[in-house]
Amino acid sequence: MTSRLFSPLVLLLVLAFLIGPFAIIIAASLSAGETLAFPPQGLSLRWVFKVFEIESFRQSFGISLFLAIGGTLTALILGVPASYALSRYKVPGAETIRTIVSSPIIVPGIIVGLALLRYFVVPFNTGILFALFMAHTALILPYAVRVVSASLTNLRSDIEEAAVLLGSSRVGAFFRVVLPNIRGGILAAFILGFVTSFNQVPVSLFLSGPGIRTLPIDMLAYMEITYDPSVAALSALLAFMSLGIVFLAERFLGFSRYV
Amino acid sequence: MSNTRFLSLEKLTLSYGKNVAVPEMDLDIGEGELVALLGPSGCGKTTTMRAIAGLLSPSSGTIRLDGTDITRTPANKRPVGLVFQSYALFPHLNVYENVAFGLRLMGVKGKDLEDRVNQGLKTVGLGKFTTRKPAELSGGQQQRVSLARSMVMEPKVLLLDEPLSNLDARLRLEMRTELQRVQKESGVTMIFVTHDQVEALAMADRIIVMKDGLIEQIGTPEEIYNNPVSDFVADFVGFENVFALENGMLKTGAQYVDLRGTVPPNTMGLAWRPGSITLGTGPHQGQVRGTSFAGGTREYLLDTPLGQIKAECDATLPVHPFGSTVSFDLKVEKAAPLARFGGI
Numbered sequence: 001m002t003s004r005l006f007s008p009l010v011l012l013l014v015l016a017f018l019i020g021p022f023a024i025i026i027a028a029s030l031s032a033g034e035t036l037a038f039p040p041q042g043l044s045l046r047w048v049f050k051v052f053e054i055e056s057f058r059q060s061f062g063i064s065l066f067l068a069i070g071g072t073l074t075a076l077i078l079g080v081p082a083s084y085a086l087s088r089y090k091v092p093g094a095e096t097i098r099t100i101v102s103s104p105i106i107v108p109g110i111i112v113g114l115a116l117l118r119y120f121v122v123p124f125n126t127g128i129l130f131a132l133f134m135a136h137t138a139l140i141l142p143y144a145v146r147v148v149s150a151s152l153t154n155l156r157s158d159i160e161e162a163a164v165l166l167g168s169s170r171v172g173a174f175f176r177v178v179l180p181n182i183r184g185g186i187l188a189a190f191i192l193g194f195v196t197s198f199n200q201v202p203v204s205l206f207l208s209g210p211g212i213r214t215l216p217i218d219m220l221a222y223m224e225i226t227y228d229p230s231v232a233a234l235s236a237l238l239a240f241m242s243l244g245i246v247f248l249a250e251r252f253l254g255f256s257r258y259v
Numbered sequence: 260m261s262n263t264r265f266l267s268l269e270k271l272t273l274s275y276g277k278n279v280a281v282p283e284m285d286l287d288i289g290e291g292e293l294v295a296l297l298g299p300s301g302c303g304k305t306t307t308m309r310a311i312a313g314l315l316s317p318s319s320g321t322i323r324l325d326g327t328d329i330t331r332t333p334a335n336k337r338p339v340g341l342v343f344q345s346y347a348l349f350p351h352l353n354v355y356e357n358v359a360f361g362l363r364l365m366g367v368k369g370k371d372l373e374d375r376v377n378q379g380l381k382t383v384g385l386g387k388f389t390t391r392k393p394a395e396l397s398g399g400q401q402q403r404v405s406l407a408r409s410m411v412m413e414p415k416v417l418l419l420d421e422p423l424s425n426l427d428a429r430l431r432l433e434m435r436t437e438l439q440r441v442q443k444e445s446g447v448t449m450i451f452v453t454h455d456q457v458e459a460l461a462m463a464d465r466i467i468v469m470k471d472g473l474i475e476q477i478g479t480p481e482e483i484y485n486n487p488v489s490d491f492v493a494d495f496v497g498f499e500n501v502f503a504l505e506n507g508m509l510k511t512g513a514q515y516v517d518l519r520g521t522v523p524p525n526t527m528g529l530a531w532r533p534g535s536i537t538l539g540t541g542p543h544q545g546q547v548r549g550t551s552f553a554g555g556t557r558e559y560l561l562d563t564p565l566g567q568i569k570a571e572c573d574a575t576l577p578v579h580p581f582g583s584t585v586s587f588d589l590k591v592e593k594a595a596p597l598a599r600f601g602g603i
Contacts, residue, residue: 162347166361
């Protein structure tokens, strides 16, 4: 009797804990007041519109978008052939390579950020944007390799030989029969990579510099000076953007089948 | 007269790294033949097939097809088709596109392409399934698509890797006749690899028995079945009582048994099928250790001073009960004489 009452209650609490912050942010962003507060003081869309007027947000959004898309594409261009080699050939030290490739998600971001700043950005005097781009690519690479490797493992390798015997070259066989069959995995890797990069804070925090910041870092900086609901409005917009991407992927490509 | 050396392997050596899988193989296959490469796993039959297809480069030797040296011809330029054991259909393409794959690469287009694909599918009895994906087909249907996909390329040689092993018993029988029919109608030279002697005997014009990378025997199904040359082949085609012969006497363990019969010269061993053992009378005796009813016949497992003997007799005869002692005879004239025994 108690368990019948108890388990829905636990479920409800867990769901509330997961969705709660999201709901609070949305509510706060619709506030008509001057400060970030919950419950909101009155209802208005003024802060949602305000977001688009803030020049630094527009700029850092562009940088974040560039890093997420550019970094993910670069990681895939490096990661897909790497996964292919690791799954199809006997690569000496394959396990070590896998571990090294995965290290950016194992090592805490703060350490990665500090190490990159101290031993990469400072000594080589790389540009800020270049450093950010390299760091984001490295952070996305583990997802690219892991997810694409998983799809490759599920794909029989004899279809490539079949393609070759039907007249295709080895490279042609990769594009004609391997790539179309791991498309879902590549898309999943793209979404994971995009979201990872877009939400990245610790590494970006170390590498951002004057004039060039990613959106999350810019939001942190903004909040230190101004405590108005525009940050909440921006967060809500970003959350909806993420939801939209996942929804579209699920709708058109059956994303959930691959993860 | 068709070409009896349509495909020839000359001193072909195949190896994986330092391990030689097939040393210096010589083999001729005639045009339009249906040949079985028969042997247990690890005997080099699949390796040989992969070399003919071009998926494995020989370490030495020559492969000649229809008068042309193809030893160094890359796999995608060889007029050789291969039906994989797992069929290896392209999962993202439907049946039609799977069959059209090779033709499109050859530059066949439009009406010509359509005609050839449809003709290919019709040949294997799959005209209605063109828009299905491989995952929506049964094993037998996938096998047919795979066959059609290779056949539309009009290969000079079609290789099949264990073509029936992934099918259930009934389908296997159906595909056997199907493969024979396709082969006879198209006249393509067909080589299939199998570890199942029943399959080889039933389908092939000629059987090549392989062991440890070497050819043990080449012959028609009748020759292989009735006159195995070695204890290995004898055992493989169902001679379950195989004995070595020394100085005209059967050798079993440390003892010799006089057979009281004339053995052909140069015979190194004798082999009896269970049905060739004379049960009920004879100079030898054994104890019944097992008996099983097999329809028309009854099988016996006997413990004898000669070792275990497998015998078989008409099921209508009185049963020798478990544990009883039975007389039996090994008549020389009923045995297959073996020219080789225990390796080469």
